[in-house]
Amino acid sequence: MSSLSESTTLAPPVPDEATTVENPAVGIDQTAGNFSYKVDYAFDAGTGLSEDTIRYISSVKKEAPWILEFRLAALKKFLAMPMPTHWATKDLENIDFQKIRYYLSQGQKPKRTWDEVPDDIKKTFERLGIPEQERKFLAGVEAQFDSEAAYSNIKDVVAKQGVIFVNSTEGLREHPELFKKFFSKVIPTGDNKFSALNSAVFSGGSFIYVPKGVKVAQPLQAYFRINAENFGQFERTLIIADEGAEVTYMEGCTAPKFSTSTLHSAVVELVALKGAKIQYITVQNWANNVFNLVTKRGVAHEDAEIKWIDCNIGSRLTMKYPGVVLKGERARGEVISIALANDGQHQDTGAKMIHAANNTTSNIVAKSISVGQGRSTYRGVVHIPKHLKGCKNNTECDALLINTNSRTDTYPAITVRGDKNSTQHEASVSKVSADMIFYMQQRGLTEAQAMSLAVNGFINDLARQFPMEYSVELKRLIDLEMEGSVG
Amino acid sequence: MSQLDIIDLHVSIGEKPIVKGLTLTIHSGEVHAIMGPNGTGKSTLSKAIAGHPDYGITSGDVLINGASILSQEADERARAGIFLAFQYPSEIPGVSIANFLRAAQQARMAEGEELDASAYYKRLYSKMDLLKIDRKFTSRSVNDGFSGGEKKRCEILQMAMLEPKFALMDETDSGLDIDALRIVADGVNTMRGPNLGVLLITHYQRLLDYIVPDHVHVMYDGRIVKSGDKSLALELEAKGYDWIKKELAASAA
Secondary structure, X not given: OOHHHHOHHHOOOOOHHHHHOOOOOOOOOXXXXXXXXXXXXXXXXXEOOOHHHHHHHHHHOOOOHHHXXXXXXXHHHHHHOOOOOOOOOHHHHHOOHHHOEOXXXXXXXXXXXXXXXXXXXHHHHHHOOOOHHHHHHHHHEEEEEOOEEEEEOXXXXXXXXXOEEEEHHHHHHHOHHHHXXXXXXXXXXXXXXXXXXXXXXXXXXXXEEEOOOOEOOOOEEEEEEOOOOOEOEOOEEEEEEOOOOEEEEEEEEEOOOOOOOEEEOOEEEEEEOOOOEEEEEXXXXXXXXXXXXXXXXXXXXXXXXXXXXXXXXXOOEEEEOOEEEEOOOOOEEEEEEEEEEOOOOEEEEEEEEEEOOXXXXXXXXXXXXXXXXXXXXXXXXXXXXXXXXXXEEEEEEEEEEOOOOOEEEEEEEEEEOOOOOEEEEEXXXXXXXXXXXXXXXXXXXXXXHHHHHHHHHXXXXXXXXXXXXXXXXXXXXXXXXXXXXXX | OOEEEEEEEEEEEOOEEEEEEEEEEXXXXXXXXXXXXXXXXXHHHHHHHHOOOOEEEEEEEEEEOXXXXXXXXXXXXXXXXXXXXXXXXXXXXXXXXXXXXXXXXHHOOOOOOOOOHHHHHHHHHHHHHHOOOOHHHHHOEEOOOOOHHHHHHHHHHHHHHHOOOEEEEEOOOOOOOHHHHHHHHHHHHHHOOOOOEEEEEEOOOHHHHHOOOOEEEEEEOOEEXXXXXXXXXXXXXXXXXXXXXXXXXHHHO
């Protein structure tokens, strides 16, 4: 039975919004990454944010009372907190929270067989370039079309190992004890204004639990897309790797381009218990009207390891600083980050490493590319308190400027106290020179191809750490970005 | 059989005229050497032909098989068969020689056509064997941290792979020790043949001991002032560039 018929008594708002949504691309737009399909929005919370919106979301999702309370408390915090414009860009003030759509669902339960997947969605997979074979087995793909997962079958594969891999709604419903124990513990509601917003309206995202000692062989995947104008996406992901467990999670985003600003504000919490390893890989390509304000943090217990591999392309403004709290002795944290800011885009990204135990190590390698009038900012925090010993941090930030009017800023905040810890910091800014481009053109490459190659070369050592299909996708995204940057 | 015509070419950098009416025809199969003192416009000539945006062609023409290439961008000229071996090749960090050449080959194919990767590597390795280049060489980033000799070897390999109609070799010998000079010379001599025309630009006669030219031209103040066969290079070596200057002064008087 589908959730659609279960919920008919909820009388969703008259779907005039859904039918009149300005969807500039019904059917396939031939511009890659700039496409959309007509979707019937069976559930729609309308635009604007109030207690009613939250009650509506919670009731559609049939949530337990404590979750509704949690959401309402978060809303209060969100409304009370100021915009962080004392350190972040003033552009944040342009977000009109009353114009955002906070919940939207196709009213579908995740599909379990390929045949059940709607043709439109299959078409999108094709467009995203997922190979046929992979589409069928989907090596763990859970694709989120708007708020709910539209397809998921990896679950059954990993379920045999006792792994729970569901969307967050299902996780809350079916594994409340486990969820509640870790939920909002790594990133408290009031961590920042946008984590509070997410806590109030979250929907979608993944809940993963890997039992003790289980090593998940294939990466678990999720593709996210935004598919309606003014529609904010607020997924909430919680991944718990129990003692000695290992898991890799990958998320990728392509978004159709819409005319008005869109808000994406996710919260991702990772918990790596003793000796566990979590690797979280993101390749995002947002439309350049999207505000992408994401809070990502993990806690690494004794001998545990958390690695964020994060690639940000597109969006109007991205603010994202994946972090690791190194809570147990010998815990390791790593952030590998690539950001590309094109005209009209601001990538404000970085990393946070909070050392809270002896002999913990952290590594940050951040590369940014600014094209045209694009702006990239690196913000990092490394904190090693005085009472600790044997802690090490390495931070490298490299920026590449494509044009003379590109901009890059670096704000590293490294606090290392005590004399029994060490840190290294290196930063560089380079430019793609006219001579380098001429050299490549002289070998027959067009200016755009030459730019692309220079950029791909710049990030090559990091891109190699991505799984094969992601580095291919990354290269394709960079090619697309560079095509428009010359002339 | 192809023909490169440089007709009464004038080139300026900014407002400053550097090449002042140079005419030269090169047929495939021929090796021409242009010699001349520093600052006489030799490098400017090669960069202008290759289409460097900083070098403005104010008048004259450059034709391949009768068709002007001056309206073409640098990459179009390259695909039309012009190869410039750089005096100071750029470094491209993170891009392996193999991938760079692959991209250059791909750029020469029709849209929608994919380069056959295994055929490409087969060809690459056969060229490397021919030029006695170690297989590991092409996994290194293009010119990144290369010695002078390695950079020249990289240029020669690219030239061998791209099979141009005409190769312009800009002061290829500058700053090279004798071993590196041999690499360049062996490479050019290996590729020399009926399908390739070569313009060797050099300050010294030394390179011409290894690559014996069919024609030698002396360039001075933006023009070719004397042409001859390989003996002209030897004469120039013996008498020095002052000899040319004096001759010019005498004829002007």
